[in-house]
Amino acid sequence: MVTNITSFGRSGLSDWLMQRVSAVILALYTVFIVAYLLFNPNLDYYAWSGLFAQTWMRIFSLLAFVSIAAHAWIGLWTVTTDYLKSTRLRVGVQTLIILAIFVYLVWGIQILWGA
């Protein structure tokens, strides 16, 4: 049996399910944000920060952040295992990707909740 320690959920099945669930969440979030921007052409700072001050929007946004982190990890892990055949290079790139995802996630949370 093939096993992997750097994949997101250590299981192809859980990675596959997570990839699809996170894709649906990201699709819903994207549609919502695009629709919001289209329906509010004269958007100002107060309306925008008012939107993100609401609890449901913060939950929705945080859900989207976590989803994109998981989605990117699973997707890029797949790309690295396909194309990077040198173990040293592959593990190095995977570590960089996971670190970058972590930084962006914490940064996003700070922007969302820090204001």
Place this chain on the structure above:
Amino acid sequence: MSNLQVSVYRYNPETDSAPYMQEFQVDTKGRDLMVLDVLHLMKEQDSALAFRRSCREGVCGSDGMNMNGKNGLACITPLSDVVKGNKLTLRPLPGLPVIRDMVVDMGLFYKQYERIQPYLQNDTPAPAIERLQSPEERDKLDGLYECILCACCSTSCPSFWWNPDKFVGPAGLLQSYRFLADSRDTATRERLTSLEDPFSVFRCRGIMNCVAVCPKGLNPTRAIGKIREMLLADAT
């Protein structure tokens, strides 16, 4: 002029430092020959040309090769299906090590086939006559058992090119599902457990190259989807 211009991949590791393409002029006498017939006409010109063939009617699966960029069986592929601009380029199945000319080492392909345990496993006592199936249960095996293991599908699959040691490949997975779907097999749970890692099944990205090239018209992508459904049903 009925001369067909054929470009063939040549490589003899004992004498050649690198593979090269050799040009042939083949007189087809205006007939719509099969690609295998053209290979035989070329072998008359150069008897050293090596390729596999056996039944010459699409049953044995020996002469899988890449014809003008698409995998298929040379014996059942008419020139009119593949030739463009009177030119035909023949290469061995992509992604497998070349032994000589069009002959590839199928070791990895068979290893993945072996890994899915392509035989019926049943731990219940054998009945006096035979294990019966209803016509409905038997119907589930249609579109699965017909595979001749020619490797056209697996060698057209990028996921198999990049990870032939870990990804089972479309041919192996079609056969895996053939036994998962068989009402007489009782090793379903063990079979599923051996497939749930990130490579064996889940490296399939669903690009359906396998479906596009299968000379028997089978659909490995659908079988892979069914395996995923069974894994999900078993684990959630």
